[in-house]
Amino acid sequence: MYKVLVSDNISPKGIEILEQEADVTFNPDLSREEFLDIIGEYDGLIVRSMTEVDKEALDKARNLKVIGRAGTGYDNIDIEEASKRGIIVFNTPTGNTISAVEHTIGMMLALSRNIPQANQALHEGIWDRKKYMGVEVKGKTLGIIGLGRIGSRVAVRAQAFGMKVIANDPYLPPEKAAKINVPLLGFKEVLKKSDYITLHTPLTDETYHILSHKEFAIMKDNVRIINCARGKNVDTQALAKALAEHKVAGAAIDVHEVEPLPEDNPLLKYQDRVIMTCHLGGTTTEAMDNVSIAAAEQVLDVLNNGLPESPLNIPSINIQEYNKAKPYLNLVNKLGNFIAKWKGHERIEMIEAEYGGEVIGHDLKPFTTSLIKDILDPILDSRVNLVNAQLVAKERGIEIKESQISKPDGVNNIIRVRVKTNKGNYSVAGTNLPIGLRIIEINDFRIDLNLEGKFLVISYQDKPGVIGKVGSILGQDNVNIASMQVGRKSYGGQAIMIIQTDNKPSKATMEKINKNIELTDLTYLEI
């Protein structure tokens, strides 16, 4: 049974799903040391934003196969280090979108109307309507940095309040912004024009301190800042200075540079103008259930050889595309297996995937990555999967080529795999027919066999009598031949024989063939 660790707080609904199929440890109170001590035992890990899954943790996670982020932002996970180790990482980015959007709008309104401060005062017995004078949002300009899932929904809601919404997002196709009537402007222009600025970017090298001294300096006086994205997007010291100088009228901050909030956070001095929540954007019953269920289901899927819906380190493929591509992925898998079993004992220097006909209509990258995995995984000691296949090939100096066959000969689809090893060049090609997958070429000789079953592959120098001798040895040893095909370049030249047998030839039979017939290669393999 697989072991799964859940080291952050997720809703019990996900735990219940996990417990049906895995041995689950749910402990959101682990210290860092305790986490590092036990992570090596687990096959799967589910985190939110509090567990740091960095290189140190991954070095100890020797059994880990999958990390599920129950939520959106994944800056607490070192994706590159996970990829090097072949660990699949995914997030559940849609489960808490609405909650984060509604929290942002709530924060903007609470900030404008001093709701938390007035509430606090009233609880302390103070009735002061003058002190808590607010401002309307209607007619004000809201500048959104990052117009993705959350940013775009904040935009639509703000427009409903009569706000003018502008945005900066260099990576967004302009049509998407146009669809919700939001002009996409340069970053500085948004800073200069906005009465409110709200951040909805992930934390990346580029967005770290995206708002700092320089940026506050060019903003309008009395601007209001909202941050429900990541704490490190805003330089807290610079924000405190801008508040002190009354450049910034107020701020609504859900996420913090250091979480939990340390006592010396400089924003704590501005209780009358800064409202803060403890990273609550995604904390609603609905969002917690959504991300917990999605993370649990996908961790189990991956452990059972499936693919997650939102992978962060493997090529993503949508489910319809996956279903259409499945027969070709199976073909790639069988051809890769064939090559690994046939030539895996030689040192592979190059792998080339050639695609022709109908296959070309699909995204070929997942096919090639899968092929590399299928060839290298059985050969290498280290785990090779879709996450690290390209990386492993590169590290081992294996050249990867991908090409297209413009006019496949007589078939409506073809995938051909060529490998170059330290001993020679080999190829095998297959096609997907309604009757099943067929192997249609071996070393460029035309053949036609079912791509499944037991195969004897024999390379030899063409001369009379070889086929008969092989046939009679197999016959004497009770190995039934289901089908046999031969190909040769020229009379007396290099030839290849591929035999499909009903039963596995014994070691003695293989030795007999080797001893009695002059061969260059004899391999038995099962696909």
Ligand SMILES: NC(=O)C1=CN([C@@H]2O[C@H](COP(=O)(O)OP(=O)(O)OC[C@H]3O[C@@H](n4cnc5c(N)ncnc54)[C@H](O)[C@@H]3O)[C@@H](O)[C@H]2O)C=CC1
């Ligand atoms: N406070 C909370 O509890 C929550 C916080 N979040 C945070 O919100 C972030 C955004 O979430 P989604 O909207 O779902 O992500 P998303 O990926 O749909 O949108 C992010 C947008 O930011 C844009 N972007 C990236 N770099 C940028 C840059 N340098 N300048 C301007 N735009 C840039 C992207 O093009 C994208 O459109 C997450 O990464 C997470 O950190 C998400 C959920 C809950």
Ligand SMILES: O=C(O)CCC(=O)C(=O)O
């Ligand atoms: O998962 C969390 O800790 C809160 C939600 C969040 O920040 C996210 O989903 O990015």
